[in-house]
Amino acid sequence: MGIDMTVTIGGAAGQGIQTVGDLLALVCHRAGLYLMVINDFESRIRGGHSFMQLRISDEPVYAADDGIHLLVALNRGSLAVHAEEIRAGGYALIDERSEGDDKAGEGGEAGIAVVGFRRLAEEAGGRIMANTVAAGAALGTLGAPDELVESVIKDQFRDKSQTVRDNNLEAARMGRNAVAEIRFDWRLQWPGQNPRGKLVSGAQALALGALAADCRVACFYPMSPATGVMVGMAGYMDRFPLVVEQAEDEIAAINMVIGASFAGVRAMTATSGGGFSLMAEGIGMAGITETPAVVVNAQRPGPATGLPTRTAQGDLHFVIHAAQDEFPRFVLAPRTLDEGYETMIRAFHLAEQYQVPVIVLVDQYFTDSLGIAGRKWVVPEIVERFLVSDAEMENPARYRRFSTSGSGISPRAVPCAGKARVMVTANEHAEDGHLSEAISDRNGQMEKRAKKMKRMVEEMRSPxxxxxxxxxxxxxxxxxxxxxxxxxxxxxxxxxxxxxxxxxxxxxxxxxxxxxxxxxxxxxxxxxxxxxxxxxxxxxxxxxxxxxxxxxxxxxxxxxxxxxxxxxxxxxxxxxx
Amino acid sequence: MVDLNAYHNDFENKWCPGCGNFGVLNAVKKALAEQEIPPENVLLVSGIGQAAKTPHFLNCNFFHGLHGRALPVAAGALLANHDLNILVHMGDGDCYGEGGNHLLAALRRNLDVTLLVHDNRVYGLTKGQASPTSRYGFASSAQPFGSFSDAMNPMALALSQGAGFIARGYCGEVDHLAGLIRAGMAYPGFAMIDIMQVCVTYNPVNTYSYYNERILMIDEKEHRADDWQAAIHMALQPEETIPIGIMYQKETRPFTSRIRTLSDGPLIARTRDPSAVQAVLDELG
CATH class of the missing domain: 3.40.50.920 (Rossmann fold)
Structure with missing residues (x-):
């Protein structure tokens, strides 16, 4: 492995850590480097300490690493927090106003370069561009070629005015010039413009997978760290037969998903553990009504509110058992970005094939991290719907939604699509869909649903x-x-x-x-x-x-x-x- | 007119003899028949309670879901296919108690469905506890010293939230109620009909005679439906008389016409275009 280094951008929430980090990530991506970018932030809108950490390599990387080669400290607190992580020979870029910081010297063998992020930004046209100065300085330290940096900035600001674009180009140049004297041990060899894949977050990978799977209704109640999945879809409403609707609560979200799915389109929701808890009864309803539903649970530590912006895998047993009694469901936990995309396509397929809820179990680390998805993302030419219509029935008037004959998967028709009446209840029911307390109906339906598990387990991929x-x-x-x-x-x-x-x-x-x-x-x-x-x-x-x-x-x-x-x-x- | 029998099914009805739900059921059949909507073109969505069992007694499509959650299910179904004729059946506990937040959201969305609240001011399915519309002091086995809460006022609530169609019906006036349901279904937007429904078993207060003595049909000549002040006055008046009819109606923009995506037709009828997805992926490099 030639290149393997970590750049950390630290600052207070609201300072624009993301802006700096995104620019760095985009430049590295375009140059054909591999990346793993993690976001570490507190549950607050302003202040505190947050950081974004980019591990940059010329080979695929699978995790964030220990130690920092280059720190971009947007405030003085960041240097204090991260000083001890800076490797010998590493550098910290700090703003002029960070001078005199007590811990500034504690970087050991780290060099400190004072760059006037805000002063230079004002010279370039406005203090708002302090982040662009910082990005320019960081990229300059890493030896990024000017034309590469400029092409990325032009693209980033393509929707803005020429002045804004030019000012940002100037801000980046000034940042770079400010660090021209630095001799940085890990100055990169820049391979040229040959991206190794897509630069995406886990949330984006899931959103795009859902889009490829022909999800048409997505309902959600905002909750970290799942919101990114829904936000990742909402922007496409004008280009696809897709409605993303913010529900009044998570209970509404899952019920809307079930309603949409019942009425004949693919539908999903995304939430975290707290919201998933509220959805539990709905998951059970998807189970007993055999309505396909895809639910992303992006885990965070609990119980209750727990650590809202942090990561965990504590919901595994919960999602397997959520809701009273027993019914079949799938739980899939994608391991990589590529798999995140593919898993959503699989989740919708399995949900409809088996008429069950499918839970896609990820976490904050997965949804909020960025990386290079290197595999080709295949868009299925056809999505199979596993629906029946009047034409396929001997006698639509005698259609039985929950027929117990066969494999346990009964014919699923769409309401108001023909003569067949689609009757569905969350009560236990007879084969025709009417509620029933008859022992034979209860046992028949329980056994019908349980029978699906035999085939479902065969769908499971080996570790x-x-x-x-x-x-x-x-x-x-x-x-x-x-x-x-x-x-x-x-x-x-x-x-x-x-x-x-x-x-x-x-x-x-x-x-x-x-x-x-x-x-x-x-x-x-x-x-x-x-x-x-x-x-x-x-x-x-x-x-x-x-x-x-x-x-x-x-x-x-x-x-x-x-x-x-x-x-x-x-x-x-x-x-x- | 479609034959009323077309909406009938043979599913055994276990409502108590004399239950006010029978009046509602008959009014629904009548309203559908008069509008000539064939039963297979109707989707009934309901929650939990005796009222929410209504769909089982009609020969239509239905989704009989969870307590309080009928409106979100209806909203999802409507997003999938906004050509559906959706009638939502809920009780007072179902709609105003367990599902209160969903009612507020349906009002804000102006969800284009017709909501029939079978409001009997008591919990029937669970055997007689006080409901959100039970009056203060309503005594039951669960509230032996009387209910500690005041009754909510669903009409005033809906009016205060900008509802475009508000009506009150009575299970003892089936033809009148059928007319309200027809008007509600014809209304483009959220149509909320609160139905004074008698529970012969668990509510000894709000009986047929209680209502018969107080019911007053709204005279369309005296009460202009688009007069909000008059409507809110009517909604807040003491229960010496109970006006039934359309309290308020104005033109509004229904939920599904607010969503640009849906202007190209129901989602369910749209064609999938894999190349459009490929184009999105290609933009990412």
């Missing part, structure tokens, strides 16, 4: 296994797989006998495939962002296999490779020894 014969396997699911992949690669470079198992498909639990993946000669250890290693418990319950231990984190922060390697070593020392 990915790296180095199955290793003496230690680290087992993860969803977005945590990225950091585990990274840690395993590095540990193996250090000659440790370690592999990994990565789950994306969680429910119905792929027990047989899990047993195969975990039955190697070594032991396995869970790596999860929840307190009790919830996937570990599922594995134990469904395969009888016990993890040797668990590396967990529940402080709301994503894992990084260094810390994970350190934690994994205690198991390796045992198995290596």
């Amino acid at each position: 990915e296994v790296l180095h199955p014969d290793s003496s230690l396997l680290l087992v993860a699911w969803g977005s945590t797989c990225g950091v585990v992949r990274e840690a395993v690669m590095r540990l193996r470079r250090e000659n440790h006998d370690v592999g990994a198992v990565f789950f994306s498909d969680i429910w119905p639990f792929p027990a047989a495939a899990a047993a195969v993946a975990l039955s190697g000669p070594g032991q396995f250890v869970m790596v999860e962002l929840n307190a009790s290693a919830q996937l570990g418990a599922l594995i134990r319950a469904h395969t009888g296999l016990h993890a040797a231990g668990a590396i967990v984190r529940y402080d709301g922060r994503p894992m990084k490779p260094g810390g994970l390697m350190h934690d994994a070593m205690q198991y390796l020392e045992v198995s290596d020894g």
